[in-house]
Amino acid sequence: MRKGILEYCVLLIISKGEIYASDIIAELKKAKLLVVEGTLYPLLTRLKNNGLLSYNWVESTSGPPRKYYLLTAEGKEILNKLDITWMELSYAIETSKQTKS
Amino acid sequence: MKKTLNINIGNSIILIEEDAYEMLTGYLNEIKFHFSKNADHFEIVTDIENRIAEMFREMLLQQQKQVIGIDDVQLVIAQMGSVKDFENADEAEGGIYEETISGVKKLYRDTDDAYIAGVCSGLGHYANIEAKWFRLMFLVSFFFAGSGIVVYLIMWILIPRAATRSQRMYMKGEAVNLHGFIRNFEEELAGNQLISRSRGFFVELAEAVGRIVRTLGKTFFKVVAWLIIILGSCFFLAMLVGMAVFLGFSDANPNEYFPLNIVNDAYLSSMVFAFFVALAIPIIALVLFAIRVAFNSRAINRTVSFGLLVVWLGGVMLSIFYITKVASEFKEEAEFSQVRELKKYDAYTLTLDRSRFFSRADSVKYQINSDKYRGKVILNDMDDPYNLPRNVRLNIEKSENGLVTLTQNNSSHGKTFEAALSHAQNIHYDFSQQDSLLNFSPFLQLNRNTKWRDQEVTLTLKVPVGVKLILNEEMDLFSYSFDYWSCEDHGAPKAWVMTEEGLKCTKP
Numbered sequence: 001m002r003k004g005i006l007e008y009c010v011l012l013i014i015s016k017g018e019i020y021a022s023d024i025i026a027e028l029k030k031a032k033l034l035v036v037e038g039t040l041y042p043l044l045t046r047l048k049n050n051g052l053l054s055y056n057w058v059e060s061t062s063g064p065p066r067k068y069y070l071l072t073a074e075g076k077e078i079l080n081k082l083d084i085t086w087m088e089l090s091y092a093i094e095t096s097k098q099t100k101s
Numbered sequence: 102m103k104k105t106l107n108i109n110i111g112n113s114i115i116l117i118e119e120d121a122y123e124m125l126t127g128y129l130n131e132i133k134f135h136f137s138k139n140a141d142h143f144e145i146v147t148d149i150e151n152r153i154a155e156m157f158r159e160m161l162l163q164q165q166k167q168v169i170g171i172d173d174v175q176l177v178i179a180q181m182g183s184v185k186d187f188e189n190a191d192e193a194e195g196g197i198y199e200e201t202i203s204g205v206k207k208l209y210r211d212t213d214d215a216y217i218a219g220v221c222s223g224l225g226h227y228a229n230i231e232a233k234w235f236r237l238m239f240l241v242s243f244f245f246a247g248s249g250i251v252v253y254l255i256m257w258i259l260i261p262r263a264a265t266r267s268q269r270m271y272m273k274g275e276a277v278n279l280h281g282f283i284r285n286f287e288e289e290l291a292g293n294q295l296i297s298r299s300r301g302f303f304v305e306l307a308e309a310v311g312r313i314v315r316t317l318g319k320t321f322f323k324v325v326a327w328l329i330i331i332l333g334s335c336f337f338l339a340m341l342v343g344m345a346v347f348l349g350f351s352d353a354n355p356n357e358y359f360p361l362n363i364v365n366d367a368y369l370s371s372m373v374f375a376f377f378v379a380l381a382i383p384i385i386a387l388v389l390f391a392i393r394v395a396f397n398s399r400a401i402n403r404t405v406s407f408g409l410l411v412v413w414l415g416g417v418m419l420s421i422f423y424i425t426k427v428a429s430e431f432k433e434e435a436e437f438s439q440v441r442e443l444k445k446y447d448a449y450t451l452t453l454d455r456s457r458f459f460s461r462a463d464s465v466k467y468q469i470n471s472d473k474y475r476g477k478v479i480l481n482d483m484d485d486p487y488n489l490p491r492n493v494r495l496n497i498e499k500s501e502n503g504l505v506t507l508t509q510n511n512s513s514h515g516k517t518f519e520a521a522l523s524h525a526q527n528i529h530y531d532f533s534q535q536d537s538l539l540n541f542s543p544f545l546q547l548n549r550n551t552k553w554r555d556q557e558v559t560l561t562l563k564v565p566v567g568v569k570l571i572l573n574e575e576m577d578l579f580s581y582s583f584d585y586w587s588c589e590d591h592g593a594p595k596a597w598v599m600t601e602e603g604l605k606c607t608k609p
Contacts, residue, residue: 021148021152022152022155036180036181036182036183036186036187037152037180037181037182038132038149038181038182038186038187039182039186039187041145041148041149041152042136042139042141042145042187044148045141045144045145045148046141049141062158062162063112063113063154063155063158064111064112064113064151064154066151066155067148067151
């Protein structure tokens with residue numbers, strides 16, 4: 001059911017600006033999408049290797065530097081395409097609901 | 102009271118209780134195993150470890166404590182998720198995200214995974230079958246009047262090469278998720294069209310031929326290397342077994358045969374061992390080199406190979422030492438002659454007598470006293486170890502004093518003159534006269550366990566002018582001593598006569 005949605009949401013969250021992995025987790029938890037953190041890391045690595053994400057090392061006040069993720073140009077392009085797909089999907093669902101009632 | 106450990110996780114030093122440490126290690130190992138199939142496993146696991154370290158630091162800070170306990174680790178694992186949770190997440194991958202990125206599958210040639218032009222691997226991607234099956238199919242079809250070659254060439258020309266990243270992605274379709282996705286699609290397409298134009302069919306053909314030659318060459322070297330490994334190992338094993346057998350039974354027969362019968366018993370064993378080392382180590386080196394070619398890896402390290410070199414040099418030096426020692430046994434030469442007068446007849450018949458006279462040692466050796474041999478003579482005993490090398494010469498000369506004589510000259514080599522003379526004296530040669538019949542033995546005999554020191558017997562038969570000699574056929578064994586074959590008389594015994602000028606052939 002959630003196929004591909006998680007990737008879409010992660011891209012959406014990152015599109016708002018440079019963000020740290022545990023903050024992404026916090027957002028996903030708020031959206032009740034992610035139950036455990038461990039699944040996020042392979043996903044981020046995959047998106048990064050696909051060229052949609054990149055990251056910067058940012059010094060932190062407590063402990064070693066942290067990875068901050070941001071979207072690349074390709075990432076933005078894909079996100080636009082996903083937006084269109086999502087709108088098409090929701091349009092289809094909305095119209096289905098409306099015609100039913 | 103609990104034991105605590107200091108661990109370094111995600112570049113942070115954390116103090117942790119022992120049972121908590123056990124649990125954490127188990128958990129991390131599970132995670133490592135789960136992601137080990139993933140190409141990016143190292144990065145993923147590092148990210149997870151970093152996050153765990155961060156959680157630990159937060160816990161220590163918030164609860165104002167020094168040590169991570171088992172409860173903390175359980176909390177972290179619950180938050181991070183178990184391997185089972187990851188598996189569920191893996192199943193949820195794909196969907197609209199993948200569809201948005203991946204295109205429809207198209208047929209291209211995959212030049213990144215090509216033996217010739219990538220036709221087979223392209224077909225493999227298209228049909229979602231491993232490329233090797235198409236390769237096998239084409240290989241088999243080559244044997245049917247080469248029809249596969251034509252088909253292959255046509256496909257080569259017709260199917261375009263997957264040049265751009267997007268083309269490669271189209272070629273692989275959904276089979277490979279997102280790998281190699283278009284980076285600046287238009288830009289790259291423009292760039293690659295230039296390259297595509299410059300790569301004509303013939304450029305590709307030349308490259309393909311080069312690739313085939315390289316592959317064949319590599320295969321050839323590997324086959325040769327394998328042959329060397331197998332043959333070398335067999336040879337080495339045979340030598341090892343041979344030496345073991347020899348050293349185990351050195352008092353048995355083999356040392357009575359040439360060339361082992363040259364070497365003194367005292368150092369025969371060590372000499373054989375030295376030879377073994379000098380010969381076996383190059384074979385080992387050859388096999389090791391072949392292993393390196395075949396497997397692209399060193400079988401032994403430098404120290405061991407250096408050790409082998411030292412041992413080999415030792416073996417070679419020892420071998421040379423023994424060879425010189427044996428050679429010194431041939432330094433001096435000694436000879437002596439014995440003349441015996443034969444009963445006078447007008448004509449003699451010379452025959453070869455293969456039967457042997459037995460010494461006392463022989464009687465023991467062959468158990469002559471037993472019933473088995475009573476009343477028997479051993480004939481044609483060619484298997485006898487004293488056969489080789491046989492050094493008996495026969496000269497036939499004119500007698501000046503009217504007497505018929507046979508001179509037997511024994512000669513031998515030795516370390517000293519005395520030794521050489523003693524060797525010469527120990528030569529036993531059988532000759533007998535039965536009226537006008539002269540029996541010559543084809544070989545000289547040495548005492549048992551006497552070493553070969555180039556012992557020779559030279560016989561000189563002197564007969565007066567006018568005496569006839571009939572040479573039995575087998576006498577051709579001595580044919581190098583005089584011109585035996587000039588008397589062309591096939592089948593019948595050769596008849597000769599002594600003249601003033603020497604031995605002449607007479608037609609009977």
